[in-house]
Amino acid sequence: MMMVLSPLFFIFMLDLGLTPLTLAQDDHRYRHFLSQHYDPKPKGRDDRYCESIMKSRNLTNPCKGVNTFIHGNKNDIKAICEDKNGKPYRGNLRISKSPFEVTTCKHKGGSSRPPCKYRATRGRVQSHCYWL
Incomplete structure (x- = not known):
């Protein structure tokens, strides 16, 4: 399914933009970005995938509202x-020459305490890089 630039994508981009992306360097912030938003070879990309990866990446205490995982080669990112x-x-923005596969995990609501339940949305988007 082709994803149009949605509000969820812009939340992903906000995360990406707030991470001072000198992605040319393997610095702490880049590694932190990868730990929260990168999954090279996802299995399933469904609700169970989101619940599992969000928990394994320590994004469930409290339940994070929305998180996007980008798939593929981290060197391409x-x-x-x-x-x-x-x-x-x-301006200071750079856009990818090719789209990336992404999975957006959105908290289904209810309590912000675990166990967290997520809805998965698959997409294909062009990513951005912000220079500070």
């Missing part, structure tokens, strides 16, 4: 901030 896989777009 890093390359968005370079000419290899990114091109200039609106």
